[in-house]
Amino acid sequence: MDSRSVGVLLAGGVGQRVGLALPKQLVEVAGRTILEHSLAVFEGAPEIDEIVVLMTPGHTARAREIVERGGYRKVSKIVEGGASRTESTWRALQALGTEECDVLLHDAVRPLLEPRIITECVAALRTHRAVNVAIPSSDTVFVAAPGPGGEVVGEVLDRALLRRSQTPQCFKLSVIREAYERALADPEFAGRPATDDCGVVLRYLPEVPIHLVAGSERNIKVTHPADLRIAELLFKLAAEA
Numbered sequence: 001m002d003s004r005s006v007g008v009l010l011a012g013g014v015g016q017r018v019g020l021a022l023p024k025q026l027v028e029v030a031g032r033t034i035l036e037h038s039l040a041v042f043e044g045a046p047e048i049d050e051i052v053v054l055m056t057p058g059h060t061a062r063a064r065e066i067v068e069r070g071g072y073r074k075v076s077k078i079v080e081g082g083a084s085r086t087e088s089t090w091r092a093l094q095a096l097g098t099e100e101c102d103v104l105l106h107d108a109v110r111p112l113l114e115p116r117i118i119t120e121c122v123a124a125l126r127t128h129r130a131v132n133v134a135i136p137s138s139d140t141v142f143v144a145a146p147g148p149g150g151e152v153v154g155e156v157l158d159r160a161l162l163r164r165s166q167t168p169q170c171f172k173l174s175v176i177r178e179a180y181e182r183a184l185a186d187p188e189f190a191g192r193p194a195t196d197d198c199g200v201v202l203r204y205l206p207e208v209p210i211h212l213v214a215g216s217e218r219n220i221k222v223t224h225p226a227d228l229r230i231a232e233l234l235f236k237l238a239a240e241a
């Protein structure tokens with residue numbers, strides 16, 4: 001029998017880099033909030049049984065309104081997010097309890113996620129315990145090094161080996177829970193946090209291979225003000241296609 005699959009929408013951030021009064025997931029793009037675009041993708045995915053939303057403190061009532069008005073029946077919980085992305089993930093794991101399931105942790109601010117990626121992630125979790133979504137880098141990437149007048153180009157990395165992580169990042173619940181329990185027990189974790197959930201698994205459960213599913217250039221993370229315009233354009237192009 002297939003496992004229950006839970007989509008976790010991480011929407012607990014404040015959107016400091018976008019710099020608006022509202023968290024960016026509550027900003028409207030192409031006629032609806034970014035949060036609602038992401039909700040719609042998970043609600044419409046036949047592989048997803050349940051959705052848990054992590055929302056910025058002070059905005060859970062708005063999230064509930066969006067969920068109720070949009071009729072997103074798979075949403076089982078709206079939980080307050082933590083002070084960092086990893087804290088929000090941990091809160092989501094606590095809200096899920098201990099019964100084994102597949103967990104797909106998604107940045108709510110990636111509203112252009114394609115259903116194909118969810119399908120492939122859920123399929124991959126039948127044979128793998130951890131799955132990431134990634135794309136190759138089309139830019140050359142190097143390590144910046146301190147130089148005489150500021151930063152200079154340090155080591156140029158082998159681009160053929162480089163990938164850019166996206167979301168959803170997907171795990172058996174027992175795996176991601178164990179990784180987080182070890183991270184939270186490590187006094188050094190707070191001072192050197194991971195920038196994504198795969199980073200937590202890689203550091204604390206290195207014996208678990210993280211299988212890769214191909215992401216998409218469209219699956220952008222709305223991070224800076226220009227990304228709102230890019231997302232709008234991508235939705236427009238999709239509607240015209």
Ligand SMILES: Nc1ccn([C@@H]2O[C@H](COP(=O)(O)OP(=O)(O)OP(=O)(O)O)[C@@H](O)[C@H]2O)c(=O)n1
Nearest residue numbers: 010011012013014015016017083084088108109
């Ligand atoms: N405490 C946090 C911080 C981030 N996130 C979520 O993680 C995703 C990726 O984070 P990011 O793009 O960094 O969002 P913000 O933290 O809101 O942005 P910023 O860093 O510019 O403040 C977003 O969907 C965001 O809402 C979260 O659930 N809880």
Ligand SMILES: C[C@](O)(CO)[C@H](O)COP(=O)(O)O
Nearest residue numbers: 085107165166167195196221
């Ligand atoms: C999880 C992530 O989207 C993978 O690329 C990224 O690490 C999130 O970074 P952010 O600084 O929290 O936006």
